[in-house]
Amino acid sequence: MRKAYASIAVALFAVQGIFAPAFAADAPIDITWAKLMPPAQQMNALKPKTFFSGSQPAPDDGGPPPPALPEGGFMSVKRKQPGSNQPPRVVTEYNGKRVKIGGYVVPLDFEATSVKEFLLVPFVGACIHVPPPPANQIVYVKSEKGFEIGGQFDPVWVTGTIKTEPAFTGLADAGYTIDADTVEHRKE
Template sequence: MSNRLKSTAALAAVLISIAAGSASGETAHIFWKDLRPATQPAAESVGLPMIAAKMPDHGETLSLNLQDKTIQLAGYALPVDREGDLVYQFLLVPWTGACSHMPTPPPNQIVLVTPAQPYRMSQAYQPVSVTGALEPGMEKSQLFILDGASVIQSGYTVRKAEVMGVDKVPDTITLPVNSPWSFLNKKKN
């Protein structure tokens, strides 16, 4: 192959990758605070656990400025639909213990995730990063926990999500030492 033909092929490959990147849009790396209105207090300021009943809007006010944008958000995966270690759908929550060991966070702090491929998960509350189009809208999921079934309302969904394990969640909430649930705090490496 001549040098000119190689250069033309390389240029074409670069242009195709640039076009593909701009067509798919950029991924916004967001944090849990981005899913709630700025006027809603953070969990630390209302006392843990932050539960919907303590909020005037019951945590149902969603952030519509992220609608249909490709986002990346890290949190803890709580399986909803699984077969063995393959998870077909899970709730992404901001701290360990949410929904099963302690009261449920408000809906605007829960994301229902359907991975593009089943995700292999060894334990509940595994830290993961989710990338995909964020869709605001209330969804109810039935979660089976040790003491029975519970219906959990999430404020967002991400379908066909890319999921990958992470070592830590950047904006995780650490439960106070005097909390009866402090054993759920993940060890920091």
């Protein structure tokens, strides 16, 4: 009888040893917004300017900068930002990995209260009330099943496979895309 229990115990440990790595591989990597920012690179020094000046950076071709926009008109024009002719700087080590990240929803495609496509952003009101964060701080999320949104400013957890491919929406440019397995309301 003891030999039977011993052989069952050995078999259970063997099975656990075989399947444990598979279960561990399915566990998502918890990431924060700071981990989505690549290490800082030294940028060319830009001439300081006030926020409301309406001035624009000098063009890449070395020509003179365009004239300042009239007061109040500069907010409605999408201006060329330094480095905008290059893809967004992202952290490629997460490409193809299953991750979990928390943030706030900016709906893009929804039916009533069910959201299927949205931008995940690090703080409330990003892309709506203020200029959008940099592309490496915006994640375009596609949820095939969709999820019920409680309130516009409710925080969520998104779990799914992240890709380091940019997405260009009418609202903001995202540096990452996640195909969401789950979107859960987050308790703060």
